[in-house]
Amino acid sequence: MTPPRRPRAVLFDCDGVLADSEMVVNAIVADQLTTLGWPLTAAQSRETFLGMALPDMVPRIEARVGPLPPGWAEEISTLIAHEMTMRTPAIPGAPEAVRACAAAGLAVAVASNSARAELVAKMRSLDLAHVFAERVFSFEDVDRPKPWPDIYLAAAAACGAAPQDCVVIEDSVPGVRAGIAAGCRVLGFARETPGGVLAAHGAEPFGDFAALPALLGM
Numbered sequence: 001m002t003p004p005r006r007p008r009a010v011l012f013d014c015d016g017v018l019a020d021s022e023m024v025v026n027a028i029v030a031d032q033l034t035t036l037g038w039p040l041t042a043a044q045s046r047e048t049f050l051g052m053a054l055p056d057m058v059p060r061i062e063a064r065v066g067p068l069p070p071g072w073a074e075e076i077s078t079l080i081a082h083e084m085t086m087r088t089p090a091i092p093g094a095p096e097a098v099r100a101c102a103a104a105g106l107a108v109a110v111a112s113n114s115a116r117a118e119l120v121a122k123m124r125s126l127d128l129a130h131v132f133a134e135r136v137f138s139f140e141d142v143d144r145p146k147p148w149p150d151i152y153l154a155a156a157a158a159c160g161a162a163p164q165d166c167v168v169i170e171d172s173v174p175g176v177r178a179g180i181a182a183g184c185r186v187l188g189f190a191r192e193t194p195g196g197v198l199a200a201h202g203a204e205p206f207g208d209f210a211a212l213p214a215l216l217g218m
């Protein structure tokens with residue numbers, strides 16, 4: 001097999017790829033929804049909303065509990081940002097992989113369905129803010145969140161690379177779909193979602209960041 005062509009840029013999803021934040025976020029969401037009359041555990045919240053941006057969660061929640069209090073999404077986003085500033089657990093090997101890509105001369109960006117304040121807090125907490133610099137993209141920076149391609153197209157442009165010269169690292173189905181729709185090669189980090197499911201949507205699954213340099217032709 002020929003080794004993979006080295007990309008010009010690597011575009012990282014945040015939650016479940018760099019930050020082991022899903023359980024922190026899901027505990028907060030489950031707590032809020034239980035208060036509103038939809039009793040959920042953190043694990044059930046994860047299954048229900050995996051990879052979804054907050055605005056896409058709102059109609060599903062309102063269908064179940066009725067209209068949400070005004071400013072609910074903003075309030076929960078602030079709560080999550082605060083929690084993430086205190087403590088963002090890293091996915092083992094992921095921050096090191098980002099630094100290795102940058103050191104090898106590849107452009108790196110982060111592209112996430114998180115709110116911007118939350119995303120910035122996570123990058124600071126993971127000590128990656130200076131590595132990504134201004135190449136940090138939230139759903140708030142584009143017209144449409146994942147699974148639309150907008151965030152990855154914006155991230156590729158910021159890296160000065162055509163989408164076909166970029167590799168996207170994703171762990172959820174909406175994220176894989178966004179990367180594929182943007183025209184990027186997508187590597188699927190199989191942790192929250194089985195590799196076979198990610199592959200069915202066009203990703204090449206992998207299970208350990210130690211495998212990433214070889215997958216990127218580094």
Ligand SMILES: [Mg+2]
Pocket residue numbers: 013014015016017051170171172175
């Ligand atoms: Mg993710």
